[in-house]
Amino acid sequence: MKIKTEKSTVAFNVLGFAVMTLLTLACLLPFWVIVSGSFTSELEIIEDGFKLWPDRLSVEAYQAAFSNPAQIFRAYEVTIALTVAGTVIGLFVTSMAGFVLSRKDFKLRNGLAFFIYFTTLFSGGLIPWYIMIVKYLGWKDSYLSLLVPSLLGAFNIILMKNFMRSIPESIPESAKIDGAGEFRIYWRLILPLSTPGLATIGLFMALSYWNDWFHANLFITSEDKYPLQFLLYKILASAAVLKTNVAANLSADMKPPAETLKMAASVIVTGPIVFLYPFVQRYFVKGLTIGAVKG
């Protein structure tokens, strides 16, 4: 059977596609400016500002960023390993925390929850935290200082707990009757039912690990442990310093192009993480259907 399309539907579709196309273009435009900016020569940007299509193509920004390719690839390795490890371990501990706090039969959950939420409002501040990590834990220049501090976030725990609370109480209850232990309930029932939540929080975590430069800035001193974001940020900061009066004291081999370098750094660092979205998006959709409770 053929479904008739009415004229108004056609008009609506045409209009809808047109608007959506324009909106998509509007979203892509800034991205494109970054990419084209990274391939423009520095002087052209100073002269005419950023353009959609550069008159003179130039790769000097990438040359500056990749002046030491081994270092960049090493930084990619560090960042990828940290992101994967951080997200996996982080999801594990966050979901366990969320699971415990979501269980009504856990008596101390309010006190414990308060203990966790308290840290979102009050914290010791930068210096005590720094002293804690450097002096008491001895993590200066250790990967642990990059990995551990962001593993558990109060906000993520709240999200996870609320998500798990939406799973009906009857599920763990029935599992218990069937003789399942708490960990089995968590691992075999709650966790699979929480895929959308895990995907969301996992994405948050992956992004925060990927974009983290601050911890490295404070704690990492050896170059081969720099994560990608910090390495690029460092290159940018050095390029900016070369524009100040301090530059007279520095005999840098090469003056990197500061403006285009920013763009190239953005491209280098966003490139790989953009590919993460399509993969995780699959779980968002799938997860929503799994979450439905039957009967």
Add this chain to the structure above:
Amino acid sequence: MNPQMKKTGSLLLSLTLLGTVLAACGGNSDNNGNSQASPSGSPSSSGSASPSAGGDAAKPDTSKKVELVWYLLGDASSESAKVNAEFNKLLEKDLNTTVKFNFTTWNDWQTKYNLLLASGEKIDMLFASTWADYYKFANQGAFLPLDDLLPKYAPETWNKVPQQDWTEATVKGKIYAVPATYPEYTPDGLVYREDWRQELNLPEIKDLDTLEAYLDGVKKAKPDVTPINGKAWNEAYTLFKSYSGYEQIGGDSGVVVAKSYDAPRDIVAYPFTDEFEAWVKRMKTWADKGFWTSDSLASQKEAGDAIKVGTGAVYWRNAPGAGGYITDMEKNKPDIKMGYFPFTRFHNYAMPTLSVNNAMAIPKSAPNPERTLMVLDKLRNDPKYYDLLTYGIEGTHYSIADDGKSIVKPPKGMEGKKDFKGYDIASWGWRIESMSREKQAAGWTGFDALLAEFKAESKPNIFSPVLLDYAPVKSQQAAVNQVFEQYGKPLMMGLVKDPDKSLATFRDQLKKAGVDKIVDYIKTEASKYYDEKGIQ
């Protein structure tokens, strides 16, 4: 494959990942431990033997092997590890010591610097400077007083550094840093397109009138050029400071100044002076003539970049900075000829930077202050050490020029080769003029004459060492800064409709913000300092 297997698989995978991460951390720290431990075995015996064999009672004991940690500002060079290893070889032989160099990098270095000192981390020496709050930290007791240690552990340095330099490093009667012996003059000034001046037959820039004539001439003859093209605040502000002869006290004291070098006790808020009124009226005419753009205060563009592409003519730089800029232009744009006008010519005196503008200090928590001073003493006085750490390995990173004194980079035989990697380190903290193999201001040919000019008219810097923390007037200071940003800056750049009215508002707002309290505070603190030093 059944789902259970899959899950177990993923669990296993995550566990292995966790394992590898932890193993990586553990492995690394192990490696570090080994590298620290292994070399200590063999040379320590020879190291301990030499001083005791000398039988010199005055020589400090170096029988214990020590690893020092030094922190420097800026970035490590890709060749740092190589040079560091060579340096440690020398040190291990002579002092049974190695030094691990850490670098703050330029990101957020102020925060990091604060943390390093506040946390009591195990650091033996770090770069200190007036522009890195040396006086503040010394005053707070973040550094170790060195008076007793210096004669014993750094005798050569103790004798060689001029008394005046030690005096400038003294806070509350104690020396807290070893200043670099490298007198510098960093007065403000303007680099400008000298070729355009000649082309347009404009007068040589000697004072404010000729400067105005130059800017005007360029603007009129070249309509698509804005003389100061970009953010022009630095240009306008430093010009005002130097032209008026007002001296800032204790670093940046905002609107509160000493009225002239000869009247250090005459401390006022300059917006209330007649000179300021005349100045803002003049700047209004400058802005109207288009010497800078009307969006200059919001611009993020460097005026120096505009010169490179031919749309600007003037750029603010201090004297060594100008050298760097001009040599860079000579290399990349040989057809543009640049000139430099130092603002010292308005009043014909120059103040050197304080000795502690660049220095090395020992944090209070340093585990080995004695040994670290011995290393610094070696570094500052033994050319072998100085050249190695400052310029790298001879033949690899540089070679000595024919005059036997200055250096050539890249070294002979390496010119133009792709695999040459330069070495560079923030050596400011231990630089010594007599041992330096590189000229100031990036080798700019015009700098020698300028330096001679500055030295001839040099007057001691009596304003910078005044210690101000603004603690009693914190809120007034914040309010005044706010008012200055909002009303002062546009006024001083002539970007207002009616300067008279705007000036009245500015003065009024300053009064309301409590500028008088700040003047009183600075007056009291400055008088204390002047009394102590006997300055009238």
